[in-house]
Amino acid sequence: MDLITHLYAVYGSVLNFMGINALLALSLYVTLSSGLLSLGNAAFAGIGGYVAGILTTKLGAPYLVSLGAGTLAAGLAGMLLGLPVLRLRGVFLAMATLAFGEVVRIAALNLEITGGAMGLIGLPVKTNTWIIYLALAAAAYLVARMARSRLGWALTSIREDETAAAAMGVNLTLTKTIAFTLGAGLAGLAGALYAHLNFLITPGEFGFSVAVNLLMYNIVGGYRVWYGPLLGAALLTALPELLRALGVTAGPLRLGINGLILLLVILFLPKGLADLFHRRGDPATAPAQAAPAKG
Amino acid sequence: MLLEFQVVSRNFGGVRALDEVSFRVEEGQIHGLIGPNGAGKTTLLNALSGLMPPSGGAVLLRGKPIQGLPPHRVAALGVARTFQNIRLFETMTCLENVLAGQHLVARRPLWPRLLMLPSHRREEALWREKAMAVLELVGLRERAEVPANSLSYGERRRLEIARALASEPRLLLLDEPVAGMRAESIAKVAEVARKLAAGGMTILLIEHNMNFVMGLCDRITVLNFGRTITTGLPKEVSCHPEVVEAYLGAEVCLA
Structure with a gap:
C-alpha cells in the first residue's frame, strides 16, 4: 500500500493528465467517426474550462454544476459553429475549426472576465483522479454503446461514403451536427475538469498545439474503435515520463521520438495501436480476405 | 401509377x-x-x-x-438506389453494409443499449437475421463476413443491391x-x-x-x-x- 501511495505521489499528476487527454481524444474521436476532421476540440475544451472556472470563481457555483455548465456551453458552441461550417469538407472544415480555435484563444487572451493573458486564477482544486476516470469511463461507455445504435451506424456510413449514406436515408446535416455537438460537449467536460485540477488556466493551454495533439492521439491509437484514442492519449501522455526513466530528458530528442512513433504507426499500423487488439475479432482484417473471389 | x-x-x-x-x-x-x-x-x-x-x-x-x-x-x-460507380462502405463487411442499410427501418435506440436491457439483443438478432436473408437473396450469404473491398466486381454490384434492399x-x-x-x-x-x-x-x-x-x-x-x-x-x-x-x-x- 505504501508503494502505491508513493507512486501516486510521484506519478499522480501524469495519471490525471492521461485521463483528461484520453477524454479529449475521445471527444475528437466522436467527431472523426463521422468523417469530420475538426481542429476545434481544444477550443471547445477551453470554452468548457473557462465557463466552468468563471462559474466557480465569480459566481460561487458548486463544482458539479460548473462541470455540467462547461459541458453544455461547449456543446452549444459546437452546435452553433457546426451549423455554418459542417457543409465544408475535409481540409476546409479543418481550417474553419482551426480559425475558430484561434478566435477562442484570442478572445480568452483579451477579455476581462477570462483574466486575459494571466489566465483565470484562484480556481478551487476539486478535480481528482477518481472523478477524471469516472467521467472518462462514462464517456467511453456512452461512445462504445453508441457504435451499433442507429446514430452510430449513421455516423460510420457518413464516414465511409456520404452520398451513399444520404441515398439510404441518413440525414447528413442532422447526424453531423449531433456528432460535432457531442464531441464539443465531451471536450468541454474535459476542459471543465482540467480547470479545477490546478489553481489557474491560461489561454495557451487550449491552443493549436493541443488540437494537433488530440489528432495525434487518434492517429496513433486508431480512430476506428472507441478505445483507440484512449490508447493513443495514454501512451503519448505517459511517454515523457517513460523516456525520463530511460534517461532521455526534455528537449528536441523527445519531440523527435514522438514524431518517430507517429511515423511508425502510420507506416505499419494504419489503423492505429487499437488494431493490435482488434485484429483477431475483426472480420475486416481477418484472413477471410484470402478467400477466392468469384462473381 | x-x-x-x-x-x-x-x-x-x-x-x-x-x-x-x-x-x-x-x-x-x-x-x-x-x-x-x-x-x-x-x-x-x-x-x-x-x-x-x-x-x-x-x-x-x-x-x-x-x-x-x-x-x-x-x-x-x-426509394432506394445503387450507383453506376459502385459506392459501398469499403471497410465494412458485407453484413455490416446491409446492417447500415437498414437505417430507415431499424430503430436501434440508444437507451436500451446503455442500460443493457435484453430487448436490444433481441432487436440486434432480428435485424441481423433480416440482413442475412437479403444477402441470401443476392447470393452473398457465404460472404457475409468478408469486407466489401475484397469482393469481386460482380459481388460488389450485388452487395450494393442488397444494401439498397435493406431499407425495404x-x-x-x-x-x-x-x-x-x-x-x-x-x-x-x-x-x-x-x-x-x-x-x-x-x-x-x-x-x-x-x-x-x-x-x-x-x-x-x-x-x-x-x-x-x-x-x-x-x-x-x-x-x-x-x-x-x-x-x-x-x-x-x-x-
Whole structure:
C-alpha cells in the first residue's frame, strides 16, 4: 500500500493528465467517426474550462454544476459553429475549426472576465483522479454503446461514403451536427475538469498545439474503435515520463521520438495501436480476405 | 401509377442534360431506361433520388411532387438506389453494409443499449437475421463476413443491391446493375429482380446490356440527348425507327 501511495505521489499528476487527454481524444474521436476532421476540440475544451472556472470563481457555483455548465456551453458552441461550417469538407472544415480555435484563444487572451493573458486564477482544486476516470469511463461507455445504435451506424456510413449514406436515408446535416455537438460537449467536460485540477488556466493551454495533439492521439491509437484514442492519449501522455526513466530528458530528442512513433504507426499500423487488439475479432482484417473471389 | 416524370429538365451551364423528359412507371413493374452514353439516364435517376434536383418540371411519387427534396427525404418515401460507380462502405463487411442499410427501418435506440436491457439483443438478432436473408437473396450469404473491398466486381454490384434492399423500399433504382458482370451473375441479378417485382416492388433500371433489358423489363423508356424518344413494351421499343437509328441498330428488333 505504501508503494502505491508513493507512486501516486510521484506519478499522480501524469495519471490525471492521461485521463483528461484520453477524454479529449475521445471527444475528437466522436467527431472523426463521422468523417469530420475538426481542429476545434481544444477550443471547445477551453470554452468548457473557462465557463466552468468563471462559474466557480465569480459566481460561487458548486463544482458539479460548473462541470455540467462547461459541458453544455461547449456543446452549444459546437452546435452553433457546426451549423455554418459542417457543409465544408475535409481540409476546409479543418481550417474553419482551426480559425475558430484561434478566435477562442484570442478572445480568452483579451477579455476581462477570462483574466486575459494571466489566465483565470484562484480556481478551487476539486478535480481528482477518481472523478477524471469516472467521467472518462462514462464517456467511453456512452461512445462504445453508441457504435451499433442507429446514430452510430449513421455516423460510420457518413464516414465511409456520404452520398451513399444520404441515398439510404441518413440525414447528413442532422447526424453531423449531433456528432460535432457531442464531441464539443465531451471536450468541454474535459476542459471543465482540467480547470479545477490546478489553481489557474491560461489561454495557451487550449491552443493549436493541443488540437494537433488530440489528432495525434487518434492517429496513433486508431480512430476506428472507441478505445483507440484512449490508447493513443495514454501512451503519448505517459511517454515523457517513460523516456525520463530511460534517461532521455526534455528537449528536441523527445519531440523527435514522438514524431518517430507517429511515423511508425502510420507506416505499419494504419489503423492505429487499437488494431493490435482488434485484429483477431475483426472480420475486416481477418484472413477471410484470402478467400477466392468469384462473381 | 407509382412514379411519373413530368417535363423534367436539368441544365448544366449551357448543356441541357434533361430536356422535358416525361414518362410513367407503373407499380410492380420492371421499367428499363436505355439510351446512348450521355443521354441523361443517370442524371434522371439523380434528379429522382434528390442528389441533383431538376431545373424544371416535376417528379411525382404516388401523385405527390418530390423534386427538390434532399436525398434522405426521398429515401424515407421508400426509394432506394445503387450507383453506376459502385459506392459501398469499403471497410465494412458485407453484413455490416446491409446492417447500415437498414437505417430507415431499424430503430436501434440508444437507451436500451446503455442500460443493457435484453430487448436490444433481441432487436440486434432480428435485424441481423433480416440482413442475412437479403444477402441470401443476392447470393452473398457465404460472404457475409468478408469486407466489401475484397469482393469481386460482380459481388460488389450485388452487395450494393442488397444494401439498397435493406431499407425495404417500394421503388428500387438500379444504375447499370449488371455492367461488367459475367453471365452467371447477370442471370442471378435478373432472377433477383423478377423475384422482387413479383413481390410487388417497382424497379427502375438503367442498363446497356440489351439481352438483360429486353428479357427482363415490362416497359422501356428510351432517352437520347436528354429527350424521351419513346416508352413502350420491349418489342415495340426495339423496333422503333428512332431507337434503331439513335442507339440499337436494326439487329435487336424483337418483332
